[in-house]
Amino acid sequence: MTTASIHEITLNLGPQHPSTHGVYRSILRLVGETVTSAENIIGYLHRGMEKLAESRTFTQFIPYTDRIDYLSPMICNHGYCCAVETLLGVEIPERADYLRVLMDELSRIAAHLVFLGTMAIDLSSTTGWMYCYREREKILDLFEMVTGSRMTVSYMRIGGVSADLTDEFEPACRKFIADFPAFIEEFNNLLTGNEIFLARTVNIGALGAEKAIAFGVTGPNLRASGVKFDIRRFEPYSVYDRFDFDIPIRTKGDSFDRFIIRIDEMVQSIRIIEQALNGMPEGPIMGKVPKLLKVPQGESYFVVESSKGALGYYLVSDGGTKPYRLHIRGPSFLNIGVFPEMAAGWKIQDIIAILASLDPVLGEIDR
Amino acid sequence: MGSKRLADETVNKLLKEFDSLRHLPDDHITKFQVDVGDLFFLLESLKFDTSCRFDLLMDLTAVDYTTHFTMVYVLYSLPLGHRVMVKCDIPRINANILSISRLYAAADVMEREAYDLMGIDFVGHPNLKRILLADDFVGHPLRKDYTP
Amino acid sequence: MVQALENIFVNIAAWTRSTSIDFGLNTSIADFVVLLLGIGAIIGLITFNAILLVWWERKVAGFVQQRPGPNRLGPAGIFQSVADALKLLSKEDIVPSQTDKWVFRIAAPLVFVPAIMLYAVIPFGQGMVPVDLNVGLFYCFSIASLGTMSFLMAGWGSCNKYSLIGGMRTVAQMISYEIPLLLSVMGVVMISGSLNMSAIVAAQKSIWFVFLQPIGFVIFFMAATAELNRGPFDLPEGEQELVAGVYTEYSGMRWALFFLAEYTNLVAMSAIAVTLFFGGWQGPFLPSWMWFFIKVYVVVFVFMWVRWTFPRIRIDHLMNFSWKVLIPVALANILFTGIGLEIYKLVGR
Numbered sequence: 047m048t049t050a051s052i053h054e055i056t057l058n059l060g061p062q063h064p065s066t067h068g069v070y071r072s073i074l075r076l077v078g079e080t081v082t083s084a085e086n087i088i089g090y091l092h093r094g095m096e097k098l099a100e101s102r103t104f105t106q107f108i109p110y111t112d113r114i115d116y117l118s119p120m121i122c123n124h125g126y127c128c129a130v131e132t133l134l135g136v137e138i139p140e141r142a143d144y145l146r147v148l149m150d151e152l153s154r155i156a157a158h159l160v161f162l163g164t165m166a167i168d169l170s171s172t173t174g175w176m177y178c179y180r181e182r183e184k185i186l187d188l189f190e191m192v193t194g195s196r197m198t199v200s201y202m203r204i205g206g207v208s209a210d211l212t213d214e215f216e217p218a219c220r221k222f223i224a225d226f227p228a229f230i231e232e233f234n235n236l237l238t239g240n241e242i243f244l245a246r247t248v249n250i251g252a253l254g255a256e257k258a259i260a261f262g263v264t265g266p267n268l269r270a271s272g273v274k275f276d277i278r279r280f281e282p283y284s285v286y287d288r289f290d291f292d293i294p295i296r297t298k299g300d301s302f303d304r305f306i307i308r309i310d311e312m313v314q315s316i317r318i319i320e321q322a323l324n325g326m327p328e329g330p331i332m333g334k335v336p337k338l339l340k341v342p343q344g345e346s347y348f349v350v351e352s353s354k355g356a357l358g359y360y361l362v363s364d365g366g367t368k369p370y371r372l373h374i375r376g377p378s379f380l381n382i383g384v385f386p387e388m389a390a391g392w393k394i395q396d397i398i399a400i401l402a403s404l405d406p407v408l409g410e411i412d413r
Numbered sequence: 414m415g416s417k418r419l420a421d422e423t424v425n426k427l428l429k430e431f432d433s434l435r436h437l438p439d440d441h442i443t444k445f446q447v448d449v450g451d452l453f454f455l456l457e458s459l460k461f462d463t464s465c466r467f468d469l470l471m472d473l474t475a476v477d478y479t480t481h482f483t484m485v486y487v488l489y490s491l492p493l494g495h496r497v498m499v500k501c502d503i504p505r506i507n508a509n510i511l512s513i514s515r516l517y518a519a520a521d522v523m524e525r526e527a528y529d530l531m532g533i534d535f536v537g538h539p540n541l542k543r544i545l546l547a548d549d550f551v552g553h554p555l556r557k558d559y560t561p
Numbered sequence: 562m563v564q565a566l567e568n569i570f571v572n573i574a575a576w577t578r579s580t581s582i583d584f585g586l587n588t589s590i591a592d593f594v595v596l597l598l599g600i601g602a603i604i605g606l607i608t609f610n611a612i613l614l615v616w617w618e619r620k621v622a623g624f625v626q627q628r629p630g631p632n633r634l635g636p637a638g639i640f641q642s643v644a645d646a647l648k649l650l651s652k653e654d655i656v657p658s659q660t661d662k663w664v665f666r667i668a669a670p671l672v673f674v675p676a677i678m679l680y681a682v683i684p685f686g687q688g689m690v691p692v693d694l695n696v697g698l699f700y701c702f703s704i705a706s707l708g709t710m711s712f713l714m715a716g717w718g719s720c721n722k723y724s725l726i727g728g729m730r731t732v733a734q735m736i737s738y739e740i741p742l743l744l745s746v747m748g749v750v751m752i753s754g755s756l757n758m759s760a761i762v763a764a765q766k767s768i769w770f771v772f773l774q775p776i777g778f779v780i781f782f783m784a785a786t787a788e789l790n791r792g793p794f795d796l797p798e799g800e801q802e803l804v805a806g807v808y809t810e811y812s813g814m815r816w817a818l819f820f821l822a823e824y825t826n827l828v829a830m831s832a833i834a835v836t837l838f839f840g841g842w843q844g845p846f847l848p849s850w851m852w853f854f855i856k857v858y859v860v861v862f863v864f865m866w867v868r869w870t871f872p873r874i875r876i877d878h879l880m881n882f883s884w885k886v887l888i889p890v891a892l893a894n895i896l897f898t899g900i901g902l903e904i905y906k907l908v909g910r
Contacts, residue, residue, distance in 0.1 A: 057722050079726070079876055089545035096530070097554050132441055170792060170873035176626035236870070242793055243872050259468050259491065262519025275469075275491050281417055347442055347487055347498060349471065358472050360485065373474040373485075383522045394726070395875045412545060 052077055057394075061090045067164060067401070068408030070382070074394070081397055084389035086382055091412035099372035104130050104204055104339050107369070112198035114374060115410050117160050118353045120146075120153035120189075123202040128283060129348035129359035130204050133341050141329040142206035143285040148322040149192075149201060150284075150350075151315040152219075156185040157353035158308045158315075161405045165305055166237055168402040169246050174237045181229050184222050191215050204339060206332035219323060223316050230309060238306070247302040251388050251400035254299060261387075262380035265355025267404055270307045271299030277351035288325070289318045301403035308405075340367055354378050354405055376410030417495040419443040423464045431455055442487075443497045452484075452501045453511050459488055459497065460516060466490045467497060473513075473523035475531045477557045482508050482533060509534035512541075530555040567848035571688050574598065599691050603680045607825050614824040615642040618865055625869040645817075652813030657720065660810065664718030669811065669818040672711035676822050678704045679829040684759050686842045686850030697758035698750065701833055702743055705788060708826070709735040712790075712797060712807055715819075719810040727806025730876055731790065731797035737883040738787035738794075744891035745780035748773075748898040749837050762841030771838040776894045778838045780887055782863075785830045787883070789823065792868035796876055831860040 054077050061069040069090035075083045095114070099107050111126040112119040124146050131138065159182040166174025186196040191212050193199040201208055237243050253263070255271045268275055276293045278286045294310035296303035343365040349358040355377025362371040381404050388404075389397045424443065428434055433448035434455065447455050459467045467488035476483045486499040503510050512535035514520040524535040525544040532553035535541055543550060552559055574595050581591035616631065616639060623630025631638030656665060682697035684690045694700050709732055716728015750756060752773060753764035764770075771778045787794040797807050808819055835841060835856040844852035874882070 055722060057726075089543075089547070092545040094554060166872065170795070171871065172622070173626050173869050174872075176628065180627065237872070240872065242874050242878075245878050246872065246875055257518075260518040262470055262517070262523075264469075273491060280489075280494065281496070347472070356471065358487070360472060360474060360487070362476055371476045373472070373476075375472045375487075379522060379526075380519055383519065393875065393877065395873075 054082060067406050070401075070406060070408055070411070072385075072389075072401075074389075074397070076394065079393045079395075081389050081392055081394060084386045084397065086386060088379075088382070088408075088411050091408045093413065095413040096372055096374065099369045101368060103367045104341060104369065107372070108203065109198065109200045112200055113409055114376065114413060115157070115352055115354060115357070115378075115407050116197060117407055118150075118153040118157035119197065119199050120149040120201055121350055121352045122357060123200065124150055124284070125348055125350035125352070125357050125359050127202045127204050128350065129346050129361045130341060132346040132348055133344050133361065133363055134204065134335070134339075135342075136205050136333045136335055138284075138333050139206060139330045140285070140327045141210075142331045142333070144322050144326045145207050145211070145331065146202060146284055147286060147289070148319055148326075149189075149199075149207075151318045151322070152185050152188060154353045155312050155315050155319075156182050158312050159185075161308055161353075161402075162233065162305070165399075165402040165405075168398050169243060171237055171240075171243070174233065177229070177233055177236065181226070184218075184225075188215060188219055188222065191218065203332065203335075205335035206330070208332075210331050216323060219319070223320055226312075226316055230313065234309075238309070244302065246395070246399050247305060247403070248300060249298070250301045250396050251392065251403065252298060252300045253384065253388060257387070258299070258384065261384040263355070263384055264377050264380070265352065266307050266311060267304055267355065267381055269294065270296045270303040272297045277349050277356050281349070283348070283350060289321050291315075291317050301399050304403040304405075338367065340365065341369075349375075352377055352410075354407060354410060355381060357410070374410075374413055376407075376413060378404075378406040378408075378410040382406045382411060419495050419497055420464065423462075426464070427455070427458065430458065437500075439498075443495070445497065445499045447499060447501050449501055449503055449510060452499070453513065453516075455499065456486065456488075456513055456516055459499070464493075465497075466493050468492070470513075470517035470519045470523075471496070473520055473527065475527050475533055475555075477505075477531065477555065479505075479557050481505055482531065484510060484527075484533075486513075503533070507534075508532060509536055511536050512538040514538055529553070532556060567687070567850075569848075570602075570686070570850065596691075603677070603691065607677060607680070607828075610828050611821040611824050612642040612646070614827065614861070615645060615820075617861075618824075621862065621865040622869050625866065649814050649817045654815065655810075655812045657810050659720040661718040661720065664714050665810070666815075668711050668714035668718055669815040671714065672708060672819060672822040673825065674711075675704045675707040676825040676829055679826075679833070682758050683829070683832045684762050684836060684841055685853055686848065689842075689850060690759055693757065693759055696756045698746065698756040698761070698837075701758075702739070705826075705830075706735070706739050708788075715807045715811070716797075719807075721810050723809045724807050727797045727809070731807060733876070734787055734790075734794065734796060734879060737880055738784045738887075741780050741883060741887035741891050742784035742788060744888065744895065745777045745784060746837055747891075747895050748777040751895070751898050751902060758836055758841075762836055762843065765840040765843065769838060769840040774838065774894070774898065776890065777898075778834075780891050780894070781834060781838070784883075784887060785834065786864065786867065787879070789826050789830055789864070791823070791827070791864060793871040793874050794879060795868075795873060796879065827861060827864060828857060831857045831864065834860050 054075050057074045057076055059074055060071040071087040073085045073087060074081050095110055098110060108123060111122040114122045159178045163175040163178030189199055190196050191214055192209055193201045253271050255273045258268050258271045259273065272295060274293055274295050279293055291314045294307050296307050341363040343363055345362040347358060347360050349356050357377055358375030360373040361369055364370040385401060385404060388400055424436055428436060431447060431451045433451045435446045437444040437446055459465045467490045469489040469491055471489045472487040474485050476485065481502045482505055484501045484503060489496045510533060512524055514524060522544060524538055525541060527533050528535060528541055529543040529545050530553055577598055578591050578595050581594045582588060620630040631641035634640040634644055679701055681692045682694050682700055712731040713728050716724045749761060749770050753761045755761060790797050808816055839856050842849035842853040
């Protein structure tokens with residue numbers, strides 16, 4: 047009589063896969079449906095941005111920053127411009143700062159909507175995905191009004207922003223923030239309270255606070271594990287210290303917490319947008335910056351709170367027109383570093399939920 | 414930007430503790446320069462010392478200054494609310510440095526990236542292989558003397 | 562007028578029979594000719610149905626998701642199915658080299674066979690049952706369970722780990738849910754006292770069984786969704802986890818056959834649901850077969866509505882749900898139905 051034995055099989059997830067959020071690849075070892083180990087393989091979207099930065103002028107590099115986190119491009123623009131401005135020592139006009147914050151928060155909402163939509167569709171709720179993208183269309187329309195572009199906006203410049211708000215922007219934006227609570231309610235009715243959704247996400251993939259910090263996880267993933275760390279509060283940049291908003295925290299750190307916290311963050315972003323619109327000062331949108339930009343010798347490390355976590359720019363200048371070295375700290379690069387540890391022991395369907403809840407963006411991971 | 418600087422007493426304490434440690438002037442961030450020999454012990458102190466408590470490794474990267482490489486470590490302290498940058502020069506030929514992946518798990522992927530793009534060998538790293546470029550890629554592109 | 566419309570199919574069948582006998586064929590061959598006509602009609606129905614449902618599913622999805630759905634080809638996009646069919650027919654038939662050739666190739670058409678066989682015992686209208694088996698209901702469920710085999714063939718024959726996992730899931734799922742499916746209709750059988758589909762329809766003259774057996778219907782609906790591999794129980798396909806699960810290596814028309822079979826099964830299951838719970842073809846004013854199709858398409862709409870609303874359930878929750886929830890509830894349903902029947906008999910005396 048032959049004895050049956052259970053073999054471990056190796057399954058390749060991606061880079062072409064409906065649920066890997068881009069060209070992410072993982073090699074899973076499975077026993078039945080349970081994952082025993084997962085290995086990250088990245089680099090499929092590596093475009094050599096850091097090397098390219100060394101042969102582009104400071105202003106020429108701004109469109110490249112859009113492609114770092116292409117879902118919230120404004121924030122990436124912002125971080126880079128601030129890193130250069132720190133070395134330049136230029137004063138940013140107040141109106142430009144307000145515009146930057148306004149656009150950052152719209153961008154954050156847009157990115158979180160993609161997160162909610164992709165998390166919904168990864169759990170096979172196509173309808174949830176459609177509803178999120180319907181709302182995102184409104185934000186992309188707002189971006190198009192001001193910058194002419196929907197996704198890769200290249201809106202900010204060294205010293206300010208490139209364009210002022212048009213007349214149609216403010217009423218459209220106010221309408222968007224007025225309609226948003228109704229969307230949140232509709233979405234919660236569809237998905238957040240759904241038994242099947244809860245069974246797929248509650249207590250799945252819990253990440254402890256200490257492990258998260260050790261792995262360099264930042265952003266909503268860290269805050270869902272109970273650590274109150276937000277760059278906008280830790281070291282406020284731009285005019286964030288003038289706005290009144292809360293930092294949502296969840297305690298369990300499971301996939302459901304990571305899901306809910308981003309809904310809460312969107313609500314807070316709406317508050318900031320409203321305050322920015324109300325308090326927007328008049329004035330120029332661009333500071334005094336020479337046409338041929340030569341940044342004095344030195345180095346700066348500037349961190350902004352992107353929708354995925356702490357986005358850091360390390361800029362070294364040798365006094366010329368091009369960066370000597372630019373290093374980009376992509377939050378998702380560290381966030382998925384903890385994924386192999388989180389994935390072990392769960393079923394295939396669970397790791398899809400876990401990966402979705404970490405909200406990785408390949409542009410940041412690979413640069 | 415509200416940069417949280419390390420308290421002066423702590424800076425002085427560290428300067429006394431490590432011979433090769435130098436405090437570099439900077440308007441935006443507390444910056445230290447240290448030699449390779451003291452680096453690991455300095456980072457350990459920064460992590461575990463009660464007045465430092467730098468629990469988050471924000472960034473780990475390297476810069477090619479043609480005559481030497483400079484390792485850059487950026488640390489944040491979540492409980493105490495300050496941040497610091499530590500720089501360390503290493504020679505370009507056979508560039509190597511002790512891995513800090515035992516100290517900070519985040520260093521695992523960041524050191525692999527520095528190895529991949531700069532060619533720095535991190536001694537003691539559990540899995541030092543290329544991360545962004547293809548496994549059979551030849552060369553280290555971020556070096557200033559790299560030719561494709 | 563209504564009467565003429567009502568009997569149109571019966572009359573066509575009778576006319577064919579008499580004409581064949583007039584042409585000199587003996588009676589059994591004439592019956593055979595009528596039978597062939599019936600088979601042709603069912604195949605025509607299935608084809609029409611598949612074309613209709615491909616379009617309708619996308620329209621319903623669009624409706625749930627607040628978008629128009631197909632609206633380019635023809636008024637309200639009704640020629641979308643034609644375009645899809647033409648596209649699929651013109652695709653290259655890719656059979657990967659490592660597959661188990663015959664298993665892989667046969668799986669796709671094979672999945673159609675049980676689906677079509679189900680139509681044999683469904684009463685489409687008054688006097689319009691193709692084959693009036695005394696054990697019609699029993700026949701339905703035995704044939705339906707044969708569908709599992711073709712999915713396992715597709716999963717194994719593809720020589721692809723994703724397909725294999727999908728195939729394993731399918732077998733587990735379909736076998737687990739056959740039991741609640743059967744148990745849920747036991748109440749109906751007990752009340753009507755027969756396994757004959759026409760008799761079950763006749764027993765619903767005064768009241769539809771959905772009112773007498775609401776729990777039975779709910780369990781039947783859930784188990785049928787699982788048997789049909791439709792969301793939220795569409796794990797075998799599992800697009801977000803297993804790329805396309807069982808269907809990963811299939812392309813072009815072969816792939817389309819799986820989905821056409823799924824729609825065929827969908828209508829067959831809906832037809833069974835209508836027969837067992839919604840009074841079959843009975844209804845005032847309109848011809849019986851018209852009522853039947855209206856009811857079937859309402860049930861199909863509910864299946865689609867459920868699919869586009871809910872996320873997918875996890876495999877172990879799926880199994881738990883079947884074995885630990887549906888089966889006990891179905892058994893309890895049978896118990897209470899039995900008690901209810903006894904009380905009814907006592908009171909009725």
